[in-house]
Amino acid sequence: MLTVLSASSIYLVAGFVSFIEKCIDETWERALPPGAFHAYEENLTIILDILTAFPLETFPPTLLHKTAYALQRVGQYVGDGYGESWAAKATWEKRSPELSLEIIHELNTIAEQYYYHQVKRLISSISK
Numbered sequence: 001m002l003t004v005l006s007a008s009s010i011y012l013v014a015g016f017v018s019f020i021e022k023c024i025d026e027t028w029e030r031a032l033p034p035g036a037f038h039a040y041e042e043n044l045t046i047i048l049d050i051l052t053a054f055p056l057e058t059f060p061p062t063l064l065h066k067t068a069y070a071l072q073r074v075g076q077y078v079g080d081g082y083g084e085s086w087a088a089k090a091t092w093e094k095r096s097p098e099l100s101l102e103i104i105h106e107l108n109t110i111a112e113q114y115y116y117h118q119v120k121r122l123i124s125s126i127s128k
Helices: 002-006 010-014 017-030 038-053 061-075 086-098 101-114 117-124
Strands: none
Touching: 017 038, 017 061, 038 061, 038 086, 038 101, 061 101, 061 117, 086 117, 101 117
């Protein structure tokens, strides 16, 4: 679906923002039971799918900001420490190099503006 949307008008994509938000919200529901660390990895996968589907020029600003917030929210669970999702960390390490330099720069700008420390932590781990 994201592939089709990325080739569509920015105005068409804007209509799907609430649907994409619901998809992310569903992964948070799955993360509620104790030990459901796989849900954080699912959440991160959706976020990375969104961030890699759109070139910055056609990325709807609302979707970019909501995706940055979602990355901030899940970021505290990405790692190999106690209470963190090792699967999410592995997914981040594998897929984060797919992020374009433009998207990384924009995420950094949003992180600075909104004090998204988890986003800054995650993007600082990307070697480009």
